[in-house]
Amino acid sequence: IAGITQAPTSQILAAGRRMTLRCTQDMRHNAMYWYRQDLGLGLRLIHYSNTAGTTGKGEVPDGYSVSRANTDDFPLTLASAVPSQTSVYFCATEIHNEQFFGPGTRLTVL
Amino acid sequence: GENVEQHPSTLSVQEGDSAVIKCTYSDSASNYFPWYKQELGKGPQLIIDIRSNVGEKKDQRIAVTLNKTAKHFSLHITETQPEDSAVYFCAASMNSGGYQKVTFGTGTKLQVIP
Numbered sequence: 340i341a342g343i344t345q346a347p348t349s350q351i352l353a354a355g356r357r358m359t360l361r362c363t364q365d366m367r368h369n370a371m372y373w374y375r376q377d378l379g380l381g382l383r384l385i386h387y388s389n390t391a392g393t394t395g396k397g398e399v400p401d402g403y404s405v406s407r408a409n410t411d412d413f414p415l416t417l418a419s420a421v422p423s424q425t426s427v428y429f430c431a432t433e434i435h436n437e438q439f440f441g442p443g444t445r446l447t448v449l
Numbered sequence: 450g451e452n453v454e455q456h457p458s459t460l461s462v463q464e465g466d467s468a469v470i471k472c473t474y475s476d477s478a479s480n481y482f483p484w485y486k487q488e489l490g491k492g493p494q495l496i497i498d499i500r501s502n503v504g505e506k507k508d509q510r511i512a513v514t515l516n517k518t519a520k521h522f523s524l525h526i527t528e529t530q531p532e533d534s535a536v537y538f539c540a541a542s543m544n545s546g547g548y549q550k551v552t553f554g555t556g557t558k559l560q561v562i563p
Contacts, residue, residue, distance in 0.1 A: 440492030
């Protein structure tokens with residue numbers, strides 16, 4: 340693993356289904372973030388984690404949950420997907436203010 | 450909360466010309482201003498950043514300026530090349546409640562015409 344990996348790369352999901360987006364890093368950065376990127380709106384923060392065992396809400400947390408059981412993994416769960424959650428999701432790590440982004444997951448909710 | 454505005458939304462330049470992207474922010478507590486380049490199908494990548502105690506920073510063909518009084522900062526790319534074509538995002542960042550709160554601009558799609 341080199342940097343940040345996200346899975347799946349893309350997914351089409353029926354509304355009402357549960358979905359977990361995976362994020363794994365090998366840089367041992369304490370801080371991790373989940374953003375969604377929508378056309379014309381830039382990147383918006385969903386949830387963050389300063390260190391393993393702690394999480395916090397960002398700008399648009401409703402409908403999403405996260406966990407941080409260890410330093411490397413930071414999964415994002417949609418408990419019951421809705422069409423407005425169609426977006427590109429980016430996981431990021433941060434050290435000394437600099438954020439590093441994963442390749443993203445393109446999610447379509449029908 | 451912080452609000453970051455970015456202009457223009459699209460920019461076309463001839464290869465070799467310069468490109469300038471401008472951003473404004475609203476919260477004087479912001480103290481770190483990164484710029485990201487995003488290529489199609491990839492995540493944003495940091496290309497240059499500037500902290501609030503610095504007015505200008507340069508890295509080869511890329512430079513960033515910051516005017517704290519006016520709350521605006523700009524990205525300058527000189528001698529543009531086709532591989533500079535991408536979407537560029539500015540951001541304003543501050544420490545908020547124990548995490549690094551980053552507010553992004555809405556992006557500028559730069560096209561460099563060979």
